[in-house]
Amino acid sequence: MRATTKETAVKITLTSEDSLRLEQTPGPMTIEAGSPDRLYSPFHMLASGLAFCTYSILASWATTAKISADRLVIDVAWTFADDPHRVGTIDLAFDWPELPPNRHAAARRVAELCTIHATLLHAPAITIHAAGETAPTTDATPTASTAGAVAAGRS
Numbered sequence: 001m002r003a004t005t006k007e008t009a010v011k012i013t014l015t016s017e018d019s020l021r022l023e024q025t026p027g028p029m030t031i032e033a034g035s036p037d038r039l040y041s042p043f044h045m046l047a048s049g050l051a052f053c054t055y056s057i058l059a060s061w062a063t064t065a066k067i068s069a070d071r072l073v074i075d076v077a078w079t080f081a082d083d084p085h086r087v088g089t090i091d092l093a094f095d096w097p098e099l100p101p102n103r104h105a106a107a108r109r110v111a112e113l114c115t116i117h118a119t120l121l122h123a124p125a126i127t128i129h130a131a132g133e134t135a136p137t138t139d140a141t142p143t144a145s146t147a148g149a150v151a152a153g154r155s
Contacts, residue, residue: 005115008023008024008059009025009027009028009029009030010022010023010024010029010034010052010055010103011023011024011029011030011031011032012044012048012052013031013032013033013034013039014029014031014032014033014034014038014040015034015075016046016077017038017041018043018074018077018078018079018080019047019075019076020044020047020048020051020076021073021074021075021076022048022051022052022055022073022074022075022076023071023072023073023074024069024070024071024072025056031048033152036143042092043087046078046087047076047077048076048091049091049129050076050092050114050117051075051076051092053114053115053116053117054074054092054094054116054117055072055074056114057109057110057111057113058096058107058110059092059112061107061110062099063120064093065081065103066100067098067099067100067103070098071094071095071096071097071098072094072095072096072098072099073092073094073095073096073150074092074093075076075092075093076090076092076093077085077091078090078091079132084133089131090120090137093108093113094111105151111119113121123125124133125138
């Protein structure tokens with residue numbers, strides 16, 4: 001079993017307009033698309049962050065648990081919602097041949113420790129302002145409505 005280290009590179013493959021796959025690869029980190037007209041969109045970037053964070057925490061846990069993560073693959077897909085237009089659902093699936101079925105629940109719990117996962121579940125306050133201006137302040141924990149108001153400059 002090869003130990004998974006921080007030096008392990010990954011490949012992110014854009015599998016569709018609304019999905020991607022992350023897997024280990026030798027060499028530098030790469031982002032690939034099946035065709036030249038498929039762009040790495042902001043939504044792919046969001047999903048890549050979640051996939052990489054989840055992969056990293058699972059690979060670290062695997063080292064501690066003495067489970068190979070050499071063939072760990074993370075697939076992320078999303079759908080959109082309206083009012084306002086946004087990512088409405090994200091589905092993350094891990095395919096991990098070396099992981100015994102009786103460890104799946106533990107792996108799910110570990111994956112939920114990913115900081116990006118926590119950030120998506122508990123929306124941060126977002127401020128938008130021109131460079132050189134002082135960022136608006138918020139005094140409340142953001143909700144869907146207050147985060148939208150802050151982003152729109154109505155705080």
